Amino acid sequence: MLIYVGRSLRVPASRVYGVATFYNFFSMKPPGKHTCVVCMGTACYVKGAGQILDALETKHGIKAGETTPDGGVSLVTARCLGACGLAPAVVFDGEVAGKIGTEATLARVAPWSAQAQDSVETVGQP
Ligand code: FES
Numbered sequence: 001m002l003i004y005v006g007r008s009l010r011v012p013a014s015r016v017y018g019v020a021t022f023y024n025f026f027s028m029k030p031p032g033k034h035t036c037v038v039c040m041g042t043a044c045y046v047k048g049a050g051q052i053l054d055a056l057e058t059k060h061g062i063k064a065g066e067t068t069p070d071g072g073v074s075l076v077t078a079r080c081l082g083a084c085g086l087a088p089a090v091v092f093d094g095e096v097a098g099k100i101g102t103e104a105t106l107a108r109v110a111p112w113s114a115q116a117q118d119s120v121e122t123v124g125q126p
Pocket of ligand 1: 039040041042043044045079080081082083084085087089
């Protein structure tokens with residue numbers, strides 16, 4: 001793909017690669033079926049976005065920028081969504097949710113990944 005774009009734009013593939021890896025919204029890996037974007041801008045961070053991100057990473061066994069092995073969820077971070085008055089803000093498949101807590105975020109994302117559902121079921125069993 002990088003070579004195709006480079007040829008089409010008549011620029012070296014290395015330059016296309018540089019752009020593709022610089023911007024957050026471009027990815028070299030296929031995205032998951034669903035996307036959860038946690039805003040890590042200053043306002044959201046102060047209001048607990050770090051804890052929300054930590055909980056999502058732990059629950060789904062992935063880091064920000066990764067996709068669950070079942071392809072269900074891509075976890076992404078953003079610098080600021082422009083909705084600081086709603087901090088902390090999380091975007092679920094393009095829908096912004098403001099003033100959201102950790103438990104509510106986990107509940108919204110859990111159905112998207114069989115992996116998370118498995119961990120919920122095993123937690124409740126002796
Ligand atoms: S810092 Fe999160 S919306 Fe601005």
